[in-house]
Amino acid sequence: MSKRSETRRWLDKHRNDPFVKAAQKDNYRSRAVYKLAEVDARDRLLHGKRCIIDLGAAPGGWSQYCRRECPKARVLALDRLEMDPIDGVEFLHGDFAQAAGLDALTERLGADPVDLVLSDMAPNLTGIMVADQAGVMQLAELALDLCDQVLVKGGDLLIKVFQGEGFDELLVNMRQRFGRVAVRKPKASRDASREMYLLGQGWRT
Numbered sequence: 001m002s003k004r005s006e007t008r009r010w011l012d013k014h015r016n017d018p019f020v021k022a023a024q025k026d027n028y029r030s031r032a033v034y035k036l037a038e039v040d041a042r043d044r045l046l047h048g049k050r051c052i053i054d055l056g057a058a059p060g061g062w063s064q065y066c067r068r069e070c071p072k073a074r075v076l077a078l079d080r081l082e083m084d085p086i087d088g089v090e091f092l093h094g095d096f097a098q099a100a101g102l103d104a105l106t107e108r109l110g111a112d113p114v115d116l117v118l119s120d121m122a123p124n125l126t127g128i129m130v131a132d133q134a135g136v137m138q139l140a141e142l143a144l145d146l147c148d149q150v151l152v153k154g155g156d157l158l159i160k161v162f163q164g165e166g167f168d169e170l171l172v173n174m175r176q177r178f179g180r181v182a183v184r185k186p187k188a189s190r191d192a193s194r195e196m197y198l199l200g201q202g203w204r205t
Helices: 003-016 018-026 033-043 061-069 099-109 129-150 167-177
Strands: 051-055 074-079 089-093 114-119 151-162 178-184 195-203
Touching (some): 003 018, 051 061, 051 099, 061 089, 074 099, 089 099, 114 129, 129 151, 129 167, 151 178, 167 178, 167 195
Parallel strands (some): 051 074, 074 089, 114 151
Antiparallel strands (some): 151 195, 178 195
8 A cells, every 4th residue: 555545544534533523523632632531531530620730731632621621720731842822721842851841840830739740741653662662651650750749649640651561560659659540541542552541549648
């Protein structure tokens, strides 16, 4: 199959994707919002949240959802890609995997207590499974490390992971730090994707 034919097939599938259609109808920036929405509906993830950090936020679907569901909460979004402004969302352009990005985030946060950290971050995938797995798990571990710095007792974390090397160790680590840990595979995650999400609720430290 030619590259042009593959592109056409992908576009046709994308247009017919029910989550793409729903995002267009609901005026969300990406279909990924329904991954967060499903977890929220099942686990009441955003209930009562006052300060939310959205890592790997671009193009902004998760931040949009947070603003709609928690209009009084402070939402800080960070991404190394540019993101069009969202009313009520504070956007920082920086790489969370670099010290400068983390420093900019904590400086902007100030003394505000954080009760939810979200991470839909993923590295640029290479197609080399070992390298991609390592990259995804590194970002997940960095998000968990951020919780040590900013998350209040009882706070929550939702992070993207891939099943594979490092997954079991991260799961054990989260179970030591949260009162409840669950694995979620939202319907909006494509069947062909290895992605899933680890949900930690009730931060202990």
